């Protein structure tokens with residue numbers, strides 16, 4: 400099975416979890432795109448739901464497929480949030496933010512009764528940290544935050560646009576620092592240290608947030624509970 404097939408399989412499996420009348424959170428990234436497409440197909444067949452999106456791109460995709468996408472102000476509580484991850488470690492500790500959507504993703508996940516993480520098996524790791532940890536920061540705080548992160552040994556690098564000409568801006572117009580920190584021995588401690596830095600808006604460690612991970616691989620979809 401190719402990675403694309405695995406993403407499509409797990410996206411479809413997650414879409415099958417959505418029931419009539421549910422308030423649904425739409426994640427961001429290539430796996431979430433597969434989920435949103437499968438959900439859109441069910442909506443076109445008559446499923447009645449409302450959704451909140453974790454990025455402008457997911458909102459746009461959802462609407463283009465006929466999904467009613469509203470703001471979190473209009474629908475502050477969500478029944479089921481489906482989203483991908485960059486790394487999934489034991490205990491369902493996640494790194495997210497490879498697509499720069501971590502802030503809105505964490506807001507939507509925190510507004511949801513259930514967060515189901517959807518990944519292909521390449522995302523499973525014994526320890527978090529091989530994937531650079533994204534941190535969203537206020538632009539003017541960059542020198543201050545970078546200095547503090549270097550002192551913590553987290554090796555931040557400003558994320559650039561694809562053409563390399565200018566810094567990437569998130570949907571909330573902030574910068575992303577990708578931290579090449581290697582294995583994160585104690586994610587809770589690292590999360591607390593990062594959170595204590597003035598100018599940090601949010602980090603990509605999602606700890607004790609996902610209830611279930613659906614992992615697609617050669618044997619189909621396997622369910623892991625947190």
Ligand SMILES: O=C[C@H](O)[C@H](O)[C@H](O)COP(=O)(O)O
Nearest residue numbers: 428429430483496497498500
């Ligand atoms: O900011 C983006 C998100 O956290 C994504 O959910 C994450 O990067 C996984 O994306 P993908 O499904 O494309 O690997």
